Amino acid sequence: MQLKHLKTLLTPQEGAAKVTCMTWAPNNGKFAVCTVDRVVLLYDEQGEKRDKFSTKPADSKYGKKSYVVKAMAFSPDSTKIAIAQTDNIIYVYKIGEEWGEKKVICNKFVQTSALTCLLWPAEHAIVFGLAEGKVRLANTKTNKSSTVYGTDSYVVSLTSNVSAKGILSGHADGTVVRYFFDDEGSGESQGKLLTHPCPPYALAWTSNSVIVAGCDKKIVAYGKEGHILQTFDYSGDRSEKEFTVAATSPSGQSVVIGSYDRLRVFNWAPRKGAWDEASPKEIPNMYTITALAWKKDGSRLCAGTLCGGVEQFDCCLRRSIYKNKFEMTFVGLSQVIVKNLSTGMRVVLKSHYGYEIDEVKIMGKDRYLVAHTSDTLLLGDLLSNKLSEVAWPGSGGNEKFFFENETVCMIFNAGELTLVEYGSNDILGSVRTEFMNPHLISVRLNERKQRGVEDNKKLAYLIDIKTIAIVDVAAGYNLGTINHDSKIDWLELNETGRKLLFRDKKLRLHLYDIESSVKATVLSFCSYVQWVPASDVVVAQNRGNLCVWYNIDSPERVTMFPLRGDIMDLERSNGKTEVIVTEGVNTVSYTLDEGLIEFGTAIDDEDFFRATAFLETLEMSSETEAMWKTLSKLSLEGRQLHIAERCFAALGDVSKARFLNETNKIADQVSKESGGDGTEFYQVKARLAMLDKNYKLAEMYFMEQNAIDEVMEMYRELHMWDDCIAVAEAKGHPELENLRRSYYQWLMDTNQDEKAGEVKEGEQDYMGAINLYLKAGLPAKAARLAMGREELVSNNDIINRIAAALIKGQFYERAGDLFERIRNNQRALDCYRKGNAFLKAVELARLAFPADVVKLEEAWGDYLIQQKQMDAAINHYIEAGSSSKAIEAAIGARQWKKAVHILELQEHRSGGNYYLKIAQHYASTQEYEVAEPLFVKGGYIKDAIEMYTLAGRWEQAHKLAAECMTPEDVSVLYISRAQNLQAEGKYKEAERLFATVEEPDLAITMYKKNRMFDDVIRLVAKHHPDLLAETHLHLAKELETESRFSEAEYHYMEGQDWKAAVNMYRVNNLWEEAYRVAKSHGGASAHKQVAYMWARSLGGEAAVKLLNKFGLLETAIDFAADNCSFDFAFELARLSTKKKIPEIHLKNAMFLEDEGKFAEAEMEFIKAQKPKEAVLMYVHNQDWAGALRVAEANDPASVPDVLVDQAKFCFEQKDFQKAEAYLLRAQRPEMAIKYYKDADMWSDAMRICKEYLPNKLGILQEEYEEVATKKGSRGVEGMVEQAKEWEQSGEYSRAVEFYLKVKDSANVPLMEKCWMKAAELAIKFLTQERAVEVIQTVGPRLTQLRKYSAAAELYLNLDLIKEAIDAFIEGEEWNKAKRVAKELDPRFEDYVDQRYKEHLKNQGKADSLVGVDVMAALDMYAERGQWEKCIEIASKQNYKILHKYVALYATHLIKEGNAEKALNLYSQHGAPANPQNFNIYKRMFLDLLSLLGRDSAEFYRMWADLREVMLLLCENMTKSSEANSPVHEEFEQMLLVSHYYATRSAAKEVDQLASVAAKLSISLLRHTELIPADKAFYEAGMAARSVGWENMAFIFLNHFLDLSDGIDEGTLDTLDHSDFLDTDIPFEVPVPTKIHVTDAQREEIRDWVLAVSMDQRVEQVLPKDERDTYEASLLAANTGIRSLPCVITGYPVLRNKIEFKGPGKAANKEDWNKFLMATKTTHSPECQDVLKFVSQWCGGLPASGYSFH
Secondary structure, eight states, X not given: OEEEEEEEEEOOOSSOOOOOEEEEOXXXXXXXXXXXXXXXXXXXXXXXXXXXXXXXXXXXXXXXTSOOEEEEEEOTTSSEXXXXXXXXXXXXXXXXXXXXXXXXXXXXEEOSSOEEEEEEEETTEEEEEETXXXXXXXXXXXXXXXXXXXXXXXXXXXXXXXXXXXXXXXXXXXXXXXXXXXXXXXXXXXXXXXXXXXXXXXXXXXXXXXXXXXXXXXXXXXXXXSOEEEEEEOTTOTTOOOOOEEEEXXXXXXXXXXOBSEEEEEEEETTTTEXXXXXXXXXXXXXXXXXXXXXXXXXXXXXXXXXXXXXXXXXXXXXXXXXXXXXXXXXXXXXXXXXXXXXXXXXXXXXXXXXXXXEEEEXXXXXXXXXXXXXXXXXXXXXXXXXXXXXXXXXXXXXXXXXXXXXXXXXXXXXXXXXXXXXXXXXXXXXXXXXXXXXXXXXXXXXXOBTTBSOOEEEEEEEETTEEEEEETTTTEEEEEEEOXXXXXXXXXXXXXXXXXXXXXXXXXXXXXXXXXXXXXXXXXXXXXXXXXXXXXXXXXXXXXXXXXXXXXXXXXXXXXXXXXXXXXXXXXTTEEEEEEEETTEEEEEEOOHHXXXXXXXXXXXXXXXXXXXXXXXXXXXXXXXXXXXXXXXXXXXXXXXXXXXXXXXXXXXXXXXXXXXXXXXXXXXXXXXXXXXXXXXXXXXXXXXXXXXXXXXXXXXXXXXXXXXXXXXXXXXXXXXXHHHHHHHHTOTTHHHHHHHHHHHHHHTTOHHHHHHHHHHTTOHHHHHHHHHHTTOHHHHHHHHHHOHHHHTOHHHHHHHHHHHHHTTOHHHHHHHHHHTTOHHHHHHHHHHTTOHHHHHHHHHHHOGGGHHHHHHHHHHHHHHTXXXXXXXXXXXXXXXXXXXXXXXXXXXXXXXXXXXXXXXXXXXXXXXXXXXXXXXXXXXXXXXHHHHHHHHTOHHHHHXXXXXXXXXXXHHHHHXXXXXXXXXXXHHHHHHHHHXXXXXXXXXXXXXHHTTXXXXXXXXXXXXXXXXXXXXXXXXXXXXXXXXXXXXXXXXXXXXXXXXXXXXXXXXXXXXXXXXXXXXXXXXXXXXXXXXXXXXXXXXXXXXXXXXXHHHOHHHHHHHHHHHTOHHHHHHHHHHTTOHHHXXXXXXXXXXXXXXXXXXXXXXXXXXXXXXXXXXXXXXXXXXXXXXXHHHHHTTOHHHHHHHHHHHOGGGHHHHHHHXXXXXXXXXXXXXXXXXXXXXXXXXXXXXXXXXXXXXXXXXXXXXXXXXXXXXXXXXXXXXXXXXXXXXXXXXHHHHHHHHHHTTOHHHHHXXXXXXXXXXXXXXXXXXXXXXXXXXXXXXXXXXXXXXXXXXXXXXXXXXXHHHHHHHHHHTTOHXXXXXXXXXXXXXXXHHHHHHHHOGGGHHHHHHHHHHHHHHHTOHHHHHTTOHHHHHHHXXXXXXXXXXXXXXXXXXXXXXXXXHHHHHHHHHHTTOHHHHHHHHHHHOOOOOGGGHHHHHHHHHXXXXXXXXXXXXXXXXXXXXXXXXXXXXXXXXXXXXXXXXXXXXXXXXXXXHHHHHHHHHHTTSGGGHHHHHHHHHHGGGGTTTSOHHHXXXXXXHHHHHTTOHHHHHHHHHHHHHHHHXXXXXXXXXXXXXXXXXXXXXXXXXXXXXXXXXXXXXXXXXXXXXXXXHOTTSOOXXXXXXXXXXXXXXXXXXXXXBOOBBTXXXXXXXXXXXXXXXXXXXXXXXXXXXXXXXXXXXXXXXXXXXXXXXXXXXXXXXTTOOOOO
C-alpha cells in the first residue's frame, strides 16, 4: 500500500496548535477533527468543511480553557459523537444524519479522573481509559458507566481489533492489556498480554499481530500471545524521532505509524507471514504527527500535526477501471472499493478472513460482484448492498455463475450446484447435479411470509434428466423425489415452496404437491408456463389457448381463452396482471382476473373476510365453486364458523349449512352470555368434531363436561347403538335395558338379522343367534358359533341344517370343517375337494385315506395351475410324481432353473421340447452361456447357432457350428443365413456372417449391389487395400454416369485423381464445382487453368466478368497468350485491359518468329512498340540488311548495335578489315582494340589505340606486359627487351617497372639481375621516395632468394639501417648485424641483442643462452623439465635465484607425488624462511607423513632429513620477521613431529628401545591435526600391541576402525570420542582423503579387536599416572597444568627430569638413560645421530654427558 497526498484539510499555523484527535464516521460520510481551541470541525467525504461546534467544560466556572479534548469517536450509526475531556467527563453529542442539524448533548458520563483515550466499538457501548489506570465502559442506553478492568498505570492508548469485538489498552509502565467482549472462538487469552520497553503511545491491533512503538525509536510486532515476531529498529537513524501515534487499516492488513515529519507504512505479507515496510512518506516541515484516522472503507488516511494541520492521503495499492463503468480501488490486499462511475454508488468489498483478493468481476447485467481469494469466494448485490464471503477452496476458476434469482447466487462447479444467499457468509446449500440450466433449478427464499413459518427456503433441481429432488435448504433435508417417465425441460416452485410445476419434453405440464406427494398432469402440449408473481395462480399456453388456474389446489378447474399467437411474458404491476402475447408482428396483452388472483392472495394471507367479500361479487362457476370449497376448508380450520356457514350455503350443502347455523347460534349465545370466545364452548367444539366425523373427539368433549345424555343422544341420532350402549354401560345409566331392547327391536324392524344375531350371541342365546344367522343367510357365522359350543355340536338337527345351508351357499370348506368336527371324514373330504381346500384335504387324507394323498396332490397342482399359481403347483406335482406337469408348471412360472433341475433329475430323456423352451428363454435374456448347453442337450444345435448369430456373437456361433457341423455345412448355413439377413435389410449382421466364414467378397458384392458404397470402401480397405484406389475410381465413374457428382467427387478425391473430378464437372458444364475442386486439391495454378477454361467456354463480356470475379483476368490473358490463343487474349484485352495489347502483340511476334514467319513477326514487333526485338530477330538470323533497314526506320539508336554484331560476325569469319570498318562506323574503336587483343594482334590493337584512344595507350601496354609475363620465359624475355628499350629511351620509371615485373622461378639469376638493375636505376635516376619504394620492394624479394647480404647492401645505400640489420638477422649473420648497429646506429645494439636472445630461445640453445641471459636460460630449463641442469646453473647464481628454482622444482615434485625428492632438494640447498615457500614446506611435510610403510628403521635417513630441514627452517624463521608468528608455531610443531618420527625410526632398530618407539607412536596421537588420523591410531595401536599394552592397543585400534568407517562415509561427525575425554588428543581433525592401511591389515585389526572385546581380562580404559590423568597426556585433567614433553618419548616430564639448556626442553630421566644405554651398547649410528640432533636442538646435552665418536 502507498500513501499519496490528496489535499490539506486544515492549514497548519506558525506555532504549536496541536490537533488532539480526529475520527471518521462508520458510514464514511463524515470526518471530525478537534483543534487546539476545543472546536470540533466536521468535513464531508470529499474533504469539504460542512459544519462545526464547540465543546464545553464539565463545569463552566472553570472556564473554557480548563480542559483538553483527548479523544472522540462516532457512534456505529454515525449520528452521534462522543468527546473525552481531561476535566473528567465524556459528552455524547447528537449531530443528526444531515448537515446543519442542531447539536444536542444526549449523554454525559462524569468520571473520577481525567480521560485519556476513547473508543465506540458497539451500539450503546463506549470504552475509555482514565489517567488513574482504569478501563471503563459507558452505556448510552442506561446512562451508566462501569469498570471493565483496572490497573495502576496511566492509560496512554486504546485500540480495538478489526471486528471491534476486543480491545487493547497501553499503559505508561509499558504493559499492554487485552480484553474481549467476544473472542469469536479464537481461544486467545485475556489480561496482560505483554510489557513493552517504553510507554506504547503508538498501539495497533491488526489481523495477525499487535504492533507497538514509542519513544525508543523501535517498532515491535508481537504475536497473538505477546511473543516478539519482528523488530524494526530506527535508533541508529538520527533523523528519526519518537513514534507518537499508530493507525490500522480497516482490513487489518496495513499499519501507519506517525513520528516527526514522517509516516511509516507497514504491510502484512501473507505469503511470508511477516510485515514488510513500504517506503515511508516523508513531508518536510510537517513536524510531529499527533493524530491519525483511517476512513472505514480504507480509501483515505488523515493525519493531524503539532502545528494544527490536517493532511489527507489516498491509500491505494492499485486502481483500475472495469468495462468503463466501474472504478476498482484496492485499498488493501483484502479490501476493494467498487464505485459505479455513472451513479457514484460505492460498495466496500472486504475479505473478513484477511485473504488477498485476486480479481473482481461485475456480472449479471452489471449488478452482481464476484471476487476470488485463495480460500474464499466473495459475492455481492450492488443494488441491495448485500455482500457474502463463503469458504471456497481453490477450484481452478472453472465456476459458472447464474444470477437469475435476485436473492441467491447459483454456482456450478464440477457437477456441483452451490447456493449462496446474498448477505450470508455461509453456503446455503450444495447438491450434485449435471444440469446447469436455470430453468431446471428453482430456489425460493422467504418470498411470501406464511403464518407459523419463520424460515422458508426450498430448492428444486434435477438429479438426472428424469428425476427431480426437492430440498429444504434451511433445515437441510430432502422433501421429496419425483421420478418421471420422460425428460424434464422446465421446473419452478411456487413462492411458498409448497407446490412444484414441471414440464417434460413431451410438453406435458405436471403439478406436484410437496406436502401430500401427489403428482397430477394438468396440461398437454404446453409451450409456456409461469407462476403469477405474489400469488399461486398459474398461466400456461396450450397450442391456441391461454390457460389460467386461479386455484391451483383444484387443477382440474382451468379457465381457457383462445389465442392467435404465442405468450411472450407475464407482467404484474399497479394492481393489474397482464399476459403479453405476440400475434404476428403485433403485441397484444390479455388482462387476467385480478379479483381471482386477489382471492388466492387473501387466502394465503388468511384474510378470510376479504376472500368472502370478493367471492360474493362473482357468479357461480367451476372456478368460483372451487374457491368456495377452499375457503370453507380453511375457515373451518381457522374456526371462522360464520364464513364456513356462508361457504356451505353458497355451495348448496344445506345439511352442513344448517348444522353450522345451529352451531353458530350456540356459540353466539355463549359469547353473548359469558363474553368469551363462543367457539371454545364444549358443545361448539363437539359439534365441529361431529362435522369432521370425529365422534370419539366429540364424545370426549361431552364427557369432560359429564354431558352423558348428550353423548347418548348424539350416538342415538346417528344410530351408533353400540357406542351409545357402551357409554350407558360405562356410566351405569338407568336406561340401559330399555336401550338394549330398543336397539334389538330396531334391528328386527330394519331386518338387520346379522346384527340382531350378534346381540343374541352377546346375551348367550345361542340357538336364537344361530336361527337369526341362518335367516340372514350367514351359515358360516352359524357354523362358527355351533363348532365353538359342545352342546350345539351334539345336536344333529342344528348341524344338518347348518351343513345344508353351507353346501347350498357353496361354503364347502366350512362344511368340511363342520363334518370333520363331527368326525364324518368321508363327507369332510368330499367337501374339501369341492371347495378346493386341498391343504385340509391332504392333511385329512394322510390320517384317514393315505392312498388318496398322491391323487389329491396332483389335483391340488391342477387347481393351482387353473388359478395361475404356477410356482405353488410345481412342488405338488413333484409330490404326486408327475414330472412332466412339474416341468410345465416351472416353465409357466418362469422358474427356469427349477425346470432345468427337474429335467436333469428325469431318468428317461424325453424333455427335448422343454429344453428348447428353456433355452429360448435364456437366449431372450441374453444368458447365452446358459442357453447354449440346453439347446445342445435338446438337440437344437441350429437354434443355438441362430441365437449366437442374432446376438452378433459370431465367434461363439462359429465355434459351435465348427464343433457340431462340417465346414461346408457351416459355410452353407452362414451364407444362406447372411443372404436371409441381406433380404431383410440387416446388412451389418449379414456382413458379420460373411466375415465369419471368410467371404468378405460376398459382403462387398452385397454392399455394392445395394449401392452402400461407404461399406464397400470400408471392406475393400480392410481386405484388399491394394485395390482401394482402383475401387474408389471405379465407384466414382459409376456414380458419375448416374449424375451423382458430389459422391463421385468424394471417391475421385479418395482415389487421388482430382483431375478426373474436375473433368467430370467440366464435361457436365458444372464449372463452379470444377473450380472449387481444382482450388482445394490441385496445385497452385490448377484453379487458374479451370477458371481460364471456364472463361473460354463463356467468351466475351461474360468471360471478363468471371475472370474479374476471381481476380484472374490478367493471369488469364497471359495464359492465353502463352498458350498461343492470341485471338482470345486480344478479345479479353480489348474488353478490359487495353494496356495488355502490346504485350500480346509481343508474344504473338515471338511465336511467329519461332514459326519462321519473320515478315509477320516484324509487323507484330512494331505493333508491340518493340522494334529493337525485330532488329534482334534479323541479327539472330544474320539478315544484316533487314536489321539495318528496321533499325534505321524504327530504332536509329540500335544501328550501332547492328554494326557491332555484323563486325563480330566478320571477325569470326577472319575478315578483319571489314570488321574494323563496321566498328569504326559504329564509333566503337575500343571494341576493335578488344577484338585485336583477343586475336593476339597487339600491333593492330596498339595502332587503333594510338590513333583513336591515345589516352588508353599506357593501360594497353600494361596489359601487354601481363600477357607477356604469363607466357613464361618467352614472355619474360619480351618483357626484358621492352625494359631495355624503355631504359635506352630514357623512360627509367617504366624500365624499372618492367624490370620489377620480371618473375621467372626457372631462371633465378635473371630475376636477381633484373631486380638489381631496377634498384640501380631507381637509386641513380628516380626520386628519393620512389627509390625507397623500389628498394623496399626488391629487398624482401632478395631475402626470399636468401640473398641477405645483397638486400642489406641495397638498404644501406639508402641509409635504411634497421631494414639492413633485419636482413642480416634473417640470414643469421649476427656479427654483421652487430657491426652495422655499432658503427652506423648504436641505438639498434640492444635490438640486435634482444633478437639474438629470442633466436637462441626459439632454437632451444639454452647453453648458448646462459652466456647471454641466465634467467631466460633457467626458465627454458624449467619449462623443458631439465631441473638438474636448471638447479646446477641456478646454484652458481645468487641464493635468491637458486631458491626461486628450487621452489619451482619442489612444487613440481610434490605435484608429481615425489615429496621425498623434494625433501632431498631442501636438505641439499637449505630451507629459507620465505613466506611464499611455506605452503610448499607444509605440503611436503604432510605428503611425507601420509606415505605408507615408512615407520621402520631403514627409513631413518628420510625422517632425519625432514627433521634437519624443519630445524633449519625454524632457525631461519627465528631470524626473520615471521618469528613467533602462528606460522612459526606451526613449523615448530612440524619439527617436533619430524623429531618423533626420526627418533621412533632409530628406536625400532634397537630391541631394548621397543617401549620408547611405542611411547613415541602414542605421543604422536596429540598431533593428528597434522598426521592422518587413521595412520596415527593404527601405528599407535600396533606399537602398543607389540609391547603388550593391550588396553591401549585395543582402544587405539578400535578408534582406528571407527575412523576408517568414517573415511568411507566421508564424514567423522558421528565419531565417538568418549575414550579420549580429559586427554590432549584432538577431536576435530581433518578427514583423511584415503585410508592409509591395506584392506587385509584392516580386516586383521577388526578380527583382533573383536577377539579382545570378547575377552574380559583386558581392561578397556587408558592407563593413568599420579595426576589421575591419562599417562601420555601433557595436560592434567584436574589442574589444567601442561607438562613439558620428553624429547625422547614425547610423554609428559613429571619427576626425575633432565633439563636442557634450550628453553622448554626436558626429558624423563628413566627414558633418557635407557636411550643412552642402548646407544652405548649397540653403537647404533641412528641413535647416535638422534643424540647429536638433540644436542644441537636443545642447546647441548646435560652434564652426565656423552661424546660421539
